[in-house]
Amino acid sequence: MLPTPSTAHVCFDHVYEPAEDSFLLLDTLSSPSETAFLHSRFKQTSFQEGSNETCNSSSPLVLEIGVGSGVVLAFVAANASNIFGRSDVLTLGTDINSFACKDASRTVQTATDEHCPTPFFDIINGDLASSIRSSCIDIFLFNPPYVPAELPDLSRHDNYNTLPMGQTSTSFEQDSYLLALSYAGGADGMEVTNRMLEQIPQILHPVRGVGYLLLCAQNKPEEVKQHIRNWGSRWMAETVGSSGKKAGWEKLQIVRIWRETSK
Amino acid sequence: MKILTLNFLTCARKLCKSSNTAFPLHPKEADLEIVETEINVLFLKNIMGRLMWEELKGVVGELGLPDLPPTPPEPETLVETKLQAPEGDNTGLNIEKAEVPSQIAKDLHRVLLETCVKEGKLVCGNCGHEYAVREGIANFLLPGHLV
Numbered sequence: 001m002l003p004t005p006s007t008a009h010v011c012f013d014h015v016y017e018p019a020e021d022s023f024l025l026l027d028t029l030s031s032p033s034e035t036a037f038l039h040s041r042f043k044q045t046s047f048q049e050g051s052n053e054t055c056n057s058s059s060p061l062v063l064e065i066g067v068g069s070g071v072v073l074a075f076v077a078a079n080a081s082n083i084f085g086r087s088d089v090l091t092l093g094t095d096i097n098s099f100a101c102k103d104a105s106r107t108v109q110t111a112t113d114e115h116c117p118t119p120f121f122d123i124i125n126g127d128l129a130s131s132i133r134s135s136c137i138d139i140f141l142f143n144p145p146y147v148p149a150e151l152p153d154l155s156r157h158d159n160y161n162t163l164p165m166g167q168t169s170t171s172f173e174q175d176s177y178l179l180a181l182s183y184a185g186g187a188d189g190m191e192v193t194n195r196m197l198e199q200i201p202q203i204l205h206p207v208r209g210v211g212y213l214l215l216c217a218q219n220k221p222e223e224v225k226q227h228i229r230n231w232g233s234r235w236m237a238e239t240v241g242s243s244g245k246k247a248g249w250e251k252l253q254i255v256r257i258w259r260e261t262s263k
Numbered sequence: 264m265k266i267l268t269l270n271f272l273t274c275a276r277k278l279c280k281s282s283n284t285a286f287p288l289h290p291k292e293a294d295l296e297i298v299e300t301e302i303n304v305l306f307l308k309n310i311m312g313r314l315m316w317e318e319l320k321g322v323v324g325e326l327g328l329p330d331l332p333p334t335p336p337e338p339e340t341l342v343e344t345k346l347q348a349p350e351g352d353n354t355g356l357n358i359e360k361a362e363v364p365s366q367i368a369k370d371l372h373r374v375l376l377e378t379c380v381k382e383g384k385l386v387c388g389n390c391g392h393e394y395a396v397r398e399g400i401a402n403f404l405l406p407g408h409l410v
Contacts, residue, residue: 044309059309061271088306092271094403101400119306119376121271122264126403130275131394133286136313157404 005074016182028241070104074111140211274387293383
């Protein structure tokens with residue numbers, strides 16, 4: 001088993017604490033079937049093989065949306081050789097919560113300093129992937145706010161996204177708001193995920209791009225997968241990891257989203 | 264935030280997505296710092312092919328940093344062979360060939376991965392919106408009326 005990055009410095013009062021969903025994502029990404037898929041998709045080819053191979057040989061860029069504590073992105077960065085078969089992997093993350101951005105940045109930096117010099121970019125404070133240049137993401141990761149619960153009131157975001165004026169700590173209301181951002185997904189727990197899905201065809205690299213999305217049973221995963229397949233004949237969506245099996249129902253699952261390359 | 268990151272970011276506004284002036288964002292009143300990291304030559308070699316070099320050069324120029332070469336350096340110029348004694352061997356009898364990062368690689372690593380915008384703004388060339396960078400973290404959240 002690959003080591004789980006340390007998140008000891010993260011303040012879990014207002015940043016999502018790694019839980020079963022985070023670990024399912026880690027386990028799935030490092031499972032034999034997924035590493036085999038990723039190794040073959042991101043194979044390094046030698047430079048002498050000609051320019052038609054440049055697409056395969058250039059360093060893959062990983063984007064995680066909603067990094068929270070940063071545990072998933074740090075895991076991917078620190079174990080890039082195991083997961084992708086190469087260490088020249090770039091990692092970039094976003095989160096709507098500025099406190100999460102700071103803490104996650106440290107999580108990834110610490111993990112890469114300790115394990116492997118994978119070039120870590122930055123964590124951006126933003127809404128989903130709205131600031132990401134189109135077609136440049138090779139690996140997309142998203143553990144969304146998936147709980148069917150009312151979305152927090154975003155009109156308070158500006159006030160709650162920084163420390164209160166003159167204070168050195170966050171208030172209880174502020175912490176509740178920031179944590180709600182990390183789990184509350186609105187109707188069917190799908191409101192945020194649906195907004196994200198809309199951006200995926202834009203940001204994913206047209207050939208290499210692959211996404212991993214976590215869903216819970218209430219998100220109606222079969223419908224979500226069908227929705228993705230309806231984007232076009234080459235779009236694929238399959239469950240590649242699951243946990244919490246109960247009477248044949250998966251509580252949580254990881255869906256891989258990708259385009260079949262035309263042969 | 265690293266200079267290299269700017270090569271993968273655009274303005275977050277929907278109306279700017281189709282504009283070719285929304286990328287790259289232009290640093291303004293930028294306060295830079297150097298954060299040293301280990302050099303990864305394999306990465307430098309493999310990133311060249313996917314960079315938007317002209318835009319990168321532009322940003323580096325706007326920040327007043329030394330000019331980048333007119334075209335991305337060829338992968339083979341990023342390493343050089345050096346004759347040196349194996350680590351810990353001071354006898355001077357066992358000289359071997361070793362591949363080390365070239366000066367070009369070191370300079371690139373310095374600019375792309377170690378030079379960071381600590382405080383400042385990033386400005387969209389299309390709509391003029393200014394995104395703040397504070398404590399090294401860029402804020403791309405838009406006020407409600409701009410989304």
